[in-house]
Amino acid sequence: MSTPSYDLDVYKIPRNLVDVEALAQQASRYLKIAAEDAEFLSYHATRRDEIVAELYRQPGIKPNTSPDQFVPQGADPDVHLIPADAVIEELTPPKTLEDRVKRLHFAAAAMSVFSRFKITYGLLDHPDLEMQYQRRRTQIMSEYYKTEFALLFPESMKRVAAKRMPVTPPTRGHLPSPPPSRPSTISRRVSREDVDRFLNNPNTLVGTRFVHSTQGEGQDQSDSDYGTWHVTSYTVRVADGGVEHEYQVVLEALGGGALPMDGDEVRYLLQDSTFAV
Structure with a gap:
């Protein structure tokens, strides 16, 4: 902004x-x-x-x-x-x-x-x-x-919980043969450079999904996180002093509802987010 x-x-x-x-x-x-x-x-x-x-x-x-x-x-x-x-x-x-x-x-x-x-x-x-x-x-x-x-909204929260629920592992005694070793997919933390790049080019935000987490990398997701979020659209307007953006942001915790946010609020989300995989 x-x-x-x-x-x-x-x-x-x-x-x-x-x-x-x-x-x-x-x-x-x-x-x-x-x-x-x-x-x-x-x-x-x-x-x-x-x-x-x-x-x-x-x-x-x-x-x-x-x-x-x-x-x-x-x-x-x-x-x-x-x-x-x-x-x-x-x-x-x-x-x-x-x-x-x-x-x-x-x-x-x-x-x-x-x-x-x-x-x-x-x-x-x-x-x-x-x-x-x-x-x-x-x-x-x-x-x-x-x-x-x-x-x-209990039904909405059930949908959110279902998205976060891990797959139940098979019971002992029915374990399949281990799959061939391959590199695991790890979500990458959004860097400061990423934050600046996204906000300098807001079109790159649209369609990119993130996971908001206040935990450090490698730690478990906690209940204080907003979960998956993404920008659905943004508007640009010319104001005195330059160009400003307003973003429509969908937070997983809202069950699909979008909220208008300015650049500083989106920056805050990005700073505590990883890329969704």
Whole structure:
């Protein structure tokens, strides 16, 4: 993601005022809403698409969630986030499919603004605190998928578990003859060079599958991982200061639901991923 030409100092948070836990909890709230609504609406795809089209015909409703649409250059992001949070609160819990579509739109837009201004710009001088935030957000979301999400969508979680389940080995006494020795296929960790290459050429991301894992190479996959993920598409727009990309990312944990992410969020995923084999 290119850096706009205006002064970013207005968004930087002094180190002594950074509350990593509060930032992770706020981001996770948006992500939980997006995960729930995207999954629920996926069971009503035809009606969902009709409602989305109706929503975007309304005056003042923007058809995508690029943060620049909601926060003008140099403006205070809270001018958008505070009323957006109020709308989300009014729609929680959602009573209709229309509520779900609207809440999903506002949560995705709020996450986009929050990620850009509160994290990317806010923690610009504190990369160690940003990493703590990313790790904590991953922990919160992992626990959410194992508990709340699993209760809401047990069938979806069963499908995810089935994908991860290893093949049961044959019982002792019925072991086949060992196959001829051959090199094993090992998934390769995404390197820093790979990350830069993908983000500099986003078209190479589309169709490439990754496995997100916060474990070190050679260690077992843990429940804190997002699992298999891939980019389905991306959009390019010209902004003051350069070109920006918005990615549609499908996470295995969402059971097929896609979320909009900016370049920094995709970079975070790539940094803790291996190539799917």
